[in-house]
Amino acid sequence: GIQVEQSPPDLILQEGANSTLRCNFSDSVNNLQWFHQNPWGQLINLFYIPSGTKQNGRLSATTVATERYSLLYISSSQTTDSGVYFCAVATGTASKLTFGTGTRLQVTL
């Protein structure tokens, strides 16, 4: 099956700093979603981005499908950005999502 790798596994930032999270995948995808999982376990949709670039406030994402990677940018980080960020992909006619191992982000004051 498809492999999804995320880096870095852990990230500690001071409030106000910027960061880039990376997701590499091993096959062509027709679905790619970025999620933020808060400390209570809720998976919050950030982006549906199988290709191209999108922005939503301080967050933006870019997927280069031909090179099989996606990037999530967080600017001017806030303590509420803390949590685990997951990239998840689906391939072919299958709609099941395969998740990466996540990036654990901690934003400190």
Added chain:
Amino acid sequence: DAGVTQSPTHLIKTRGQQVTLRCSPKSGHDTVSWYQQALGQGPQFIFQYYEEEERQRGNFPDRFSGHQFPNYSSELNVNALLLGDSALYLCASSLGDFQYFGAGTRLSVL
């Protein structure tokens, strides 16, 4: 518009027991998927239901079964619980590719 709702939020069972988890999809969504998330890991796909049929299944034993009702809500049943079944169980609904997740049910098996 209510999102994806799951019940119960927390559950404690003992080894060998059976458990049923419930999921109501987002309004208008006809497809429900279930995922298991062990501590410190990403969610793993269990199965997906569409039109009351299991459409896809991940690498989980037959102890895991499900059902989808005509109103698109769904249940996940786990028989003969093992300690290793302790996890956060997440339900996602979709209409097309984009999946929305519920808050999950945290199952502890003692």
